[in-house]
Amino acid sequence: MSASTKTYPAKSSTxxxxxxxxxxxxxxxxxxxxxxxxxxxxxLAAVFSQAFEKGLAVYLDALKEPDTLSSIRLTLITAAVTVPLNLFxxxxxxxxxxxxxxxxxxxxxxxxxLPFSVSPVISxxxxxxxxxxQGWIGPWLQDHDIRIVFAVPGIILATIFVTFPFVARELIPLMEAQGKEEEEAALVLGATGLQTFFRVTLPNIKWGIIYGxxxxxxxxxxxxxxxxxxxxHIRGMTNTVPLHVEILYNEYNYTAAFAVASLLAFLALITLAIKTVAEWKVRQQLESE
Amino acid sequence: MKLFKRHNNVLPGFGPTLGFTVFYLSLIVLIPLSALVFRTAGLTWSEFISTVTAPRVLASYKVTFGAAMIAAMINSIFGVLVAWVLVRYRFPSRGIVDALVDLPFALPTAVAGITLATIYSPNGWVGRYLEPLGIKIAFTPLGIVLAMTFIGLPFVVRTVQPVIEEIETELEEAAVCLGANRWQTLQRVIFPMLLPSILTGFALSFARAVGEYGSIIFIAGNMPMVSEITPLLIITKLEQFDYQGATAIACVMLLASFSMLLLINLLQRWSRRYAE
Incomplete structure (x- = not known):
């Protein structure tokens, strides 16, 4: 039906x-x-080795610092706003x-x-x-006492920009490959549009969504x-975890910098694990059709 | 033709979903990016040229694009090797190695930056063995190449890998039947099929390296004229409240990214035609 269907490569038998x-x-x-x-x-090994160089107690102390905790809070808030918006x-x-x-x-x-090909600095x-x-609506914002850049909303906006394509670029080829026959069948049988989406489409793209x-x-x-x-870079106010790592490192507080960095490295490992499973599931699903 | 197809489509929600897509895209991406272009248009031509061709700026282009070129070449060679080994050979821990290739995508750039700087500093894990040989990596342009190689590695592997998976073994068998030895088969049959994807991977890795900031600044040393990358120069200008300078240089970088995006799209179209 649709000629533009992009197919996933089948796993070859070597x-x-x-x-x-x-x-x-x-x-x-x-x-x-x-x-x-x-x-x-x-x-990867260096991150953890540097973080635990002075023992577990020092490691935990570095993580319990109030500035570290507030940077973790800000990073969680940023992700909690960004991910649902970009998912929708x-x-x-x-x-x-x-x-x-x-x-x-x-x-x-x-x-x-587009956001993937723009330098993060430009984003x-x-x-x-x-x-x-000095910006377009900066003076107006100042008159009304609203802060966007050098404050949390700016951090969230910039994060939305750099993560903009992730979910869409995973789902587009997947949904194209699955076609629309199943949805058409549901509609003909009397389902509403939303019912069709939640009961037919969503289960089919579940692993693609998790991946994105x-x-x-x-x-x-x-x-x-x-x-x-x-x-x-306002300490305790507008510092996310990666920015806090930079500050600690530039203060020659290497153990603390790597302790905080190890949290992010751990996140990276979990991400890779879930990503590998999701990739495998998507592939399996497409092959079974 | 295409417009007529829609009338046969019973699926609902085309208007609202497309409307929201265009609205959100404009709000987050298109309008903010156009701000950069409009801001630059506010400069006179001679102001613009003198800003983007100042000696310190030219030196930063040379460092950034030169190092990105070398890093992309290193990645092309080792990326193809890694992709080939992962698809064609079986060895223990292959699954973990395959998953680990994406680490540079998943590891935040600041973490990569401080780690590479620590490993390759004169008393670091690797740096201490290179120091007696007179090789300095951290705080020199070599450090920039190293960081760019790290972040660009998955691009070549992940573009070439699916193409190797799709190669039909019949082609290799045919080459052997026609009297080719293994080296001739690789060189004349396999390599031409991989070439478009290798070039695509090269361009993707180059484009990423040119814009990269976080993983580089810790290891680069950031000396003006020697090891200062263009993205850092933009930030330096911003911190001095030289918005015009920052905007002009950013516009040059954006133009470079868009040209590379165009090139990558053409390369991908070429490689897809080859595959079919």
Missing amino acids: GRAQTEPALVRWLLIAIALVFLALFLLLP FGVTAAWAIAKFSFPGKNLLITLID GLIYVLIFGL VILCNARAMGEFGAVSVVSG
Whole structure:
């Protein structure tokens, strides 16, 4: 029906008819593993080793600092606002783009992806240009005593910008691949639009949503460049966890910096684990159809 | 043609969902980005040119784009190798290694930055062995290349990997039947099929490296004219309340990103045509 259906690649059965000599094979595996160990595993190990260098007590003390706790609170608030908004947007955009055809669709997809190709520093700068004192509506905001940049709303806006495409770009190809026959059947049988979405579409895209949300959340909690531009670095007020890591590091308080950083590294590991499961589930679901 | 299809569609909600999509996209992305363009348009042409071609700014382009180019080349070579090993060979812990490749996507850039700076500083885990050899990585342009390689690595692996998965083994068998040895098969059959995806991965990794900030500033040393990247220069200008300067340089960077986005789209179209 729709010619533009993008299919997920099927997992190939690796044929063994032709391959390299065993010696070459093991050599290539060794080079790849050494490279990855040096570039990925070593930094990961270093974060935890530095964090626990002076023992568990020092580690826990660093995390119990009031400034650390307030940075964790701000990061959680930011993610709690950003992720639901971008999730709602992602599902709506995917519904419109995957289930209907209309002119300008490809342009719309490109525009949704745009925030990924903009430098994080520029993602912060654009909000300063609008809401900052020298910005478009900055003077008006000051007259009414509303603070957006160098305050929490600016941090949230910049975070929404950098995590904008995550859910949408995962759901669009997935929903296109699934087609719309199941939804059509539900509607013909008398279901309302919302019933169709919640009982037919949602179960089908569940793992795609989890995948998009987990990546969106990881970036929202870990964003540094964009947030750094709009935050104003007010300790205990507008510091997110990554910004707090920077401050501690620049104060030569390395153990505390790595203790706080280890929280983010731990989050990254959980993200990778959930992402791997979600990827596998999505693949399995598409193959079973 | 396309417009007519909609009349046959029984699914509801096209108007509201498309409306909200365009509204939210404009509010969060398009209007703020246009602010940058309008702000730049407020400068005179000669002001703009003198700002974006000042010696310190030119030096920062050279550092940023040069280091990103080297990092993308390193990533292309090792990325293809990693993708090949992950798809074609079986070895213990393969699943974990495969998942770990995405670590640079998941690990916040500030964490990557302070960690790399610590490992490669003269008394760090790796730095202490390089120091006697006279190799300094942290606080030199080499550190910038290192950080950019770290954050760009998954792009090449994840673009090339699905293409290797899709290669039909019949093609390799045919090459062997026609008398090719393994090296000739790799060089003349496999490599041409992978080339579009390698170039796409290269461009993606390059584009990401050019805009990167968090993982670089800790390891770069940030010396003007030597190891100062363009995104940092934008922030420096902002902190000096030189909004015009920051905006002009940001506009140049944005233009560079958009050209790369266009190039990547063309490359992807090319690689898809190759696949079908």
